[in-house]
Structure formats: C-alpha cells, structure tokens
Amino acid sequence: MKVVLALTAVLFVLLDNRVSVSAHRRLPHHTPQRPPHTHPADTYIPAIAGDLFTAIFNPSEFPAVSVGPITNAQGCINAHNSYALIAVAYAGKAIRRAVKITEGGLHITNVDQLREQFVENINRCSILGKSPERFDCYERVITDLFQEIATANQSHGYIFRPIILKALKRLDKKLARVSQRLQKCLARFPESATSTTTEPQTSSDTTTTVGVSSSEPQTSSDATTTVGVWNFL
Numbered sequence: 649m650k651v652v653l654a655l656t657a658v659l660f661v662l663l664d665n666r667v668s669v670s671a672h673r674r675l676p677h678h679t680p681q682r683p684p685h686t687h688p689a690d691t692y693i694p695a696i697a698g699d700l701f702t703a704i705f706n707p708s709e710f711p712a713v714s715v716g717p718i719t720n721a722q723g724c725i726n727a728h729n730s731y732a733l734i735a736v737a738y739a740g741k742a743i744r745r746a747v748k749i750t751e752g753g754l755h756i757t758n759v760d761q762l763r764e765q766f767v768e769n770i771n772r773c774s775i776l777g778k779s780p781e782r783f784d785c786y787e788r789v790i791t792d793l794f795q796e797i798a799t800a801n802q803s804h805g806y807i808f809r810p811i812i813l814k815a816l817k818r819l820d821k822k823l824a825r826v827s828q829r830l831q832k833c834l835a836r837f838p839e840s841a842t843s844t845t846t847e848p849q850t851s852s853d854t855t856t857t858v859g860v861s862s863s864e865p866q867t868s869s870d871a872t873t874t875v876g877v878w879n880f881l
Contacts, residue, residue: 692823693786693816696736697770700819701763703740704790705756705797710737724833731826739819746811747794753803754794766793783820787813 693700702710713730717723747754756762766789773785791807798805 691774691782692820692827693782694767694771694774696732696823697767698763699733699736700740700770701766703736704743705754705762705766705793706759707737707740707744710740713737718833721834721837724830724837727833728826728830731829732823735819735822735826739815739822742815742818743790743812746808746815747805748807749794749798749805750803753798753801753805755801756797762793762797783813783816786816790816 699710711733713733715727715730718727769789770786773782773789776782776785787809790812791809794807
C-alpha cells in the first residue's frame with residue numbers, strides 16, 4: 649500500500665510539473681502597440697460600416713456603380729470609391745446568403761435607427777486589441793442584428809456564422825487592395841494629385857454612383873477602359 653501511495657504521489661508531482669510547464673508555454677507574448685497612422689488589414693471595415701449595413705440589411709437601396717475612364721487624380725479617387733462600393737455590395741450579398749430565416753423575417757422599418765446602431769457597434773469593435781477579436785466582434789454585430797430583426801418579426805431560422813466571418817475577411821482584403829491601387833493610380837498623375845483636395849471616401853454619396861440596384865452589384869461597360877491597376881475583383 650505504501651508503495652502504491654508513493655507512486656501515486658510521484659505521478660501527481662510529475663503531472664503538476666507538466667501542467668505548470670504547459671501553462672507557462674501558453675502565456676501570451678507581449679504585443680507592442682501599433683505605431684500611429686498605420687492601417688492593419690482589418691481596420692478598413694469601420695470606414696464602410698454604413699454602406700455595409702445597407703448592402704446587408706437594406707440591399708434595395710444600395711446604389712449601382714459606374715466607373716469611367718481615369719484621366720487625372722480625381723478619376724483615381726472616383727474609381728477608388730466605386731470599387732470599394734462594389735466590394736461592399738458583394739460582401740453584403742454573401743452575408744445574406746449565410747442567413748436562413750423564414751419569409752418576411754428580415755423586414756425592417758426603423759432603418760435609420762438600426763443603421764446608426766450598427767455603425768456605432770462596428771466602431772466599438774475596431775478598438776479591440778487583436779485582429780481576431782475585431783473580426784469576431786464584427787461578425788457578432790451582424791449576427792446579433794439579424795437575430796434582433798428576426799425576433800421582432802416573430803421569425804426563426806439559422807445563421808451560418810463562419811460564412812459571415814469569411815465574407816468579412818475577404819471584404820477587408822479587397823478594401824486593402826483598393827487602397828493600395830489608389831496610391832498606384834495617384835502616382836500616375838503626380839501633378840494633378842497635388843492639386844486635388846477631395847479625400848478618398850467609401851460612402852454611398854460618391855459622385856460615380858448612379859441609380860439603385862436591388863440585386864447584383866453592377867458596373868458600367870466602360871469600366872474596362874480604366875487604368876489597369878483597378879482590375880482586381
């Protein structure tokens with residue numbers, strides 16, 4: 649009996665040491681703070697939060713987009729705005745496909761209020777310390793709002809959360825590429841770029857939007873005549 653107890657004690661000591669080592673290995677490393685004026689990949693989402701809300705929850709009001717020939721810096725900015733909207737429109741459609749809710753379950757009346765709430769929540773997510781936390785937070789904001797709307801309509805269904813998360817990450821990468829291509833485009837027109845005061849924006853009031861699209865995101869047929877750096881979607 650004493651031998652068994654001794655062996656048991658030794659096993660507990662070894663196990664305790666193993667747990668201690670494992671716990672030590674799992675200790676997170678110190679992550680230095682990001683320097684100011686940098687743009688980590690997942691910080692593009694808050695800038696287009698309002699348009700993303702429209703693309704997801706009110707797609708009939710999302711504007712169709714046209715892209716004309718680029719002949720100066722302002723044309724680069726217009727193309728940036730338009731292609732950002734196209735990326736948002738496709739993301740909105742992908743996210744809606746991830747939601748299976750009974751007919752009429754996504755009808756909303758207080759659009760402006762929900763849009764403001766959505767933007768505020770997305771902005772709160774953006775201040776979280778780590779990229780995975782921010783993306784998870786963005787996804788929860790969307791999922792929670794879907795559930796809130798469905799509950800208000802006395803509907804039920806299923807939400808494929810991994811698909812939403814994947815769509816958000818893909819959107820963010822596209823927005824990053826749009827931003828990079830803007831810089832390349834502006835480099836082709838250095839003189840006009842210095843005299844252009846209009847800031848690049850991704851809001852739906854961009855001057856290149858025309859009409860309203862309730863289904864597929866659309867671009868005009870002259871989009872292929874633009875500077876080649878924009879052909880990425």
